[in-house]
Every structure is written in structure tokens, then in C-alpha cells.
Amino acid sequence: MTEEENKHLLFSGMDVVELAERYGTPLYVTDENTLKANIRNYKNTFSSTITDIYYAVKANGNLALLKLLASEGAGADVFSAGELELTKLAGIPAEKILFNGNSKSDDDLKEAVESGVRVSVDSVDELRALSAVANELGREVEIAIRVNPDVSPEVHPKIATGLKESKFGIPFHDVIPVCEEAEKLPNILLAGLHCHIGSQILDITVFGEATEKMMALVGRVYERGMQLKFVDLGGGLGIGYRQAEKATAPTPKDLAEMILPVFEKKMRDLGISLKLVLEPGRSVVGASTILLSRVNAIKRANKNFVAIDAGFNLLIRPVMYDAYHEVVVANKVNEQASELYTVVGNVCESGDIMAKDRMLPKVERGDLVAILDTGAYGFSMSSQYNGRPRCAEVLVCNGKADLIRSRESIEDLIRNQKIPARFI
Numbered sequence: 001m002t003e004e005e006n007k008h009l010l011f012s013g014m015d016v017v018e019l020a021e022r023y024g025t026p027l028y029v030t031d032e033n034t035l036k037a038n039i040r041n042y043k044n045t046f047s048s049t050i051t052d053i054y055y056a057v058k059a060n061g062n063l064a065l066l067k068l069l070a071s072e073g074a075g076a077d078v079f080s081a082g083e084l085e086l087t088k089l090a091g092i093p094a095e096k097i098l099f100n101g102n103s104k105s106d107d108d109l110k111e112a113v114e115s116g117v118r119v120s121v122d123s124v125d126e127l128r129a130l131s132a133v134a135n136e137l138g139r140e141v142e143i144a145i146r147v148n149p150d151v152s153p154e155v156h157p158k159i160a161t162g163l164k165e166s167k168f169g170i171p172f173h174d175v176i177p178v179c180e181e182a183e184k185l186p187n188i189l190l191a192g193l194h195c196h197i198g199s200q201i202l203d204i205t206v207f208g209e210a211t212e213k214m215m216a217l218v219g220r221v222y223e224r225g226m227q228l229k230f231v232d233l234g235g236g237l238g239i240g241y242r243q244a245e246k247a248t249a250p251t252p253k254d255l256a257e258m259i260l261p262v263f264e265k266k267m268r269d270l271g272i273s274l275k276l277v278l279e280p281g282r283s284v285v286g287a288s289t290i291l292l293s294r295v296n297a298i299k300r301a302n303k304n305f306v307a308i309d310a311g312f313n314l315l316i317r318p319v320m321y322d323a324y325h326e327v328v329v330a331n332k333v334n335e336q337a338s339e340l341y342t343v344v345g346n347v348c349e350s351g352d353i354m355a356k357d358r359m360l361p362k363v364e365r366g367d368l369v370a371i372l373d374t375g376a377y378g379f380s381m382s383s384q385y386n387g388r389p390r391c392a393e394v395l396v397c398n399g400k401a402d403l404i405r406s407r408e409s410i411e412d413l414i415r416n417q418k419i420p421a422r423f424i
């Protein structure tokens with residue numbers, strides 16, 4: 001390796017400085033092998049005779065990644081007709097898709113029924129509407145009841161979804177009556193119970209707690225003479241964003257050890273056999289991707305600011321969830337960290353801070369920064385705020401790079417806008 005290359009961050013064996021030159025910045029770069037290893041880790045940990053893995057598309061809906069996950073046998077958790085369409089294009093079979101959401105329109109429900117996917121029902125209102133839609137189409141639809149299990153993971157409040165106060169799910173104590181209503185409604189086939197308690201969960205004991213509660217409900221469903229096909233315990237497994245967390249963050253194996261004994265014991269007690277569904281998003285894609293961004297300015301003010309060409313329009317997690325991402329000066333990896341810097345984006349908001357108070361090597365205009373572990377809720381939450389076209393995405397594998405999403409152009413900002421004739 002030359003001395004120049006020695007200074008450069010390698011990602012999946014590729015020089016990221018070269019990638020930035022070839023494709024421009026900002027740029028999301030995903031490592032295919034990491035993605036593959038992560039989904040295989042789930043598959044190998046949870047035997048496929050018991051468990052189906054439904055990847056949560058909202059974490060990262062790039063079609064190339066979905067195709068790869070589909071080829072690994074993953075199903076999908078979708079939240080909209082748009083995400084459903086992506087999974088169809090990726091070739092994920094309808095019987096492995098669950099349509100989620102707390103606010104589905106008639107069009108959403110129609111799309112779900114026509115596509116033959118299962119629907120996770122979030123309210124009684126929705127249940128009745130779904131039955132009406134299914135009747136109209138003359139088709140049956142399998143459903144799960146989204147349960148609010150009332151458990152509290154210690155995560156950022158914006159990503160805790162199983163609290164009593166959360167907007168998601170049917171209150172725990174109402175679930176049995178709702179199941180009974182579902183059984184009576186025409187064209188509705190009760191097939192599962194579903195919960196999803198939150199995201200970026202590092203203390204996984206809450207998964208045990210949620211499994212206990214869900215399996216207790218399963219028992220009550222069977223006591224009332226109803227039957228199920230599956231229990232879906234959602235996603236939410238956290239990943240190590242901080243270097244120090246990487247070794248201790250829970251793995252799919254830890255998750256399996258927490259939930260499988262509870263799940264299997266209840267099935268034995270009841271003498272039944274159900275499928276377990278899991279819906280990981282972040283723990284499948286999070287660590288597979290970096291965001292490359294060019295340094296536009298260094299400013300020594302109240303703080304030492306490093307201003308980069310990616311703002312919260314491309315990565316909103318630091319702003320929205322106070323999320324931490326490691327930052328690397330990608331063209332100076334052989335240099336000692338020597339100064340404290342705050343890395344900020346190019347959006348016109350003082351809150352547009354990517355990384356606070358980080359020790360980095362001396363940074364200069366033109367340097368390249370890599371923000372790590374940005375595969376989940378990165379591009380998928382991006383916007384065109386401040387009139388900035390979204391960036392490109394590249395997939396790397398064994399020394400090869402493929403563009404998997406083109407950079408948007410200024411025309412893309414304008415495309416759907418219309419000026420009333422009277423203004424012209």
C-alpha cells in the first residue's frame with residue numbers, strides 16, 4: 001500500500017477517498033457483505049422452521065438492499081403502500097409481508113387486501129374498515145392485532161413504541177374483546193398477535209417482559225377457543241453506535257436466548273405450534289453503511305466547528321434523537337486525534353449538529369469525513385430541506401462499487417411544483 005493510501009479509510013476493502021472522488025459527496029456507501037452477514041446472523045440464530053424474519057423496510061428502503069435481503073429469504077414489515085410496492089419490486093412474496101401502521105386509509109387497506117398481504121390492525125376502527133374493504137373486494141384478509149404491551153424500554157422517548165401512552169397498538173386489556181370481534185367480522189381471519197416495543201434497545205430484558213405478556217395473551221386467546229398462526233415480537237434490537245458499545249451491544253443470539261425459552265414454553269404448555277415473526281430493521285442495516293461528506297469550512301469560534309456538506313436533511317438522527325455516530329476524518333486515519341471539534345451540517349438551523357465535541361486529527365477544508373453506522377434511518381428519513389437534492393447511494397462488495405441510487409438534481413426539487421396560470 002502506498003503512503004497516500006495508508007492515510008485513507010478503507011471500507012469493505014475500498015478506499016473511501018477514491019469513492020468520494022468517483023461519485024461526489026455527500027454519499028451513502030453500503031457494504032454488501034456486512035448486510036449479508038447481519039441477515040444471515042438472524043437466520044442462523046433463529047431456525048427458519050420456527051421463525052420468519054421480516055425486515056423493517058422503513059429503516060432503509062433502497063431496492064438493491066431489499067433485493068439482497070429478499071434473496072436471503074427475508075420477509076418485510078411495511079408501513080405504507082409505497083413500502084409495499086418496494087417489497088413487491090424486490091420480489092418478496094406476499095405471504096411474508098405484514099402491513100403495519102396506526103393510520104391506514106381505505107386506499108392503504110385496499111392495496112393490502114388486493115396484494116394478499118397480512119395486515120397488522122392497530123384499532124377497532126381500522127378492523128371494521130378493513131372488513132368493509134375486504135367485503136367490497138370479495139376477498140379474505142389475514143390479520144394480526146397490534147398489541148400495546150405496556151413495557152418501557154430505556155430508549156429515547158421518540159423511539160419507545162410500547163408504552164401505555166404510545167399511539168401504537170390496542171391497549172393490552174382490550175385485546176381479547178377485539179380478537180373476539182375480529183372472529184365475527186366477515187372476511188377477517190385472525191392469524192396473529194403483534195407488538196413492537198421500541199427501537200435501539202440495548203437492555204434486552206424488556207424483550208423478555210414483552211414476550212411474557214404476549215404469550216399470556218396467546219393463552220387467553222386459546223382459552224376463548226380462538227386460534228392463531230403466529231406471534232410477531234417486532235424489531236428494536238439496538239446496535240453499538242459508540243466504539244465502546246460495539247463489543248457489548250446485544251446480538252440476535254442474546255435476543256434468542258431472551259425470548260425463545262418463553263415462547264417455546266408457552267407453546268408446549270398449550271400444546272400448540274406457532275410461527276415466531278421478528279421485524280429487525282436497524283440491527284440488519286445500521287452498521288452496513290457510512291455517510292461520506294466533504295469539509296467545507298473550519299471555524300474557530302466559541303467552538304471549533306467543522307462544517308461539512310451533509311446536514312440533517314440527509315441524516316436526521318443526531319438532531320431528532322440526540323443520536324451518537326462515530327466520525328472519522330477519512331483521509332487522515334493515520335493521524336493522531338489532537339483537537340476537539342463539533343461537526344455541523346450545511347442546513348440553515350443552529351440545531352444542525354452531526355457530532356458534538358469530538359477529538360479528531362487537525363481538520364482542514366477539503367478533508368473527507370465519514371459518519372459511521374448510518375444504514376438505518378439515514379437516507380430513508382432524508383428530505384430536500386433547504387433546497388438540497390438528496391445524495392447518491394453506492395453499494396460496495398469485494399472491491400467493486402455500484403451506484404444504487406443516483407444523486408438528485410435541482411430539477412428534482414422543482415419537478416412537481418406548479419405555478420398558477422394567473423401568476424405567469
Ligand SMILES: *Cc1c(COP(=O)(O)O)cnc(C)c1O
Pocket residue numbers: 056058059077100195196198199200234235236237279280281282283376
Ligand atoms: C420501526 C419498526 C420496526 C423496526 O425497528 P428497528 O428498531 O429498526 O429494528 C419493526 N416493527 C415495527 C412495527 C416498526 O414500526
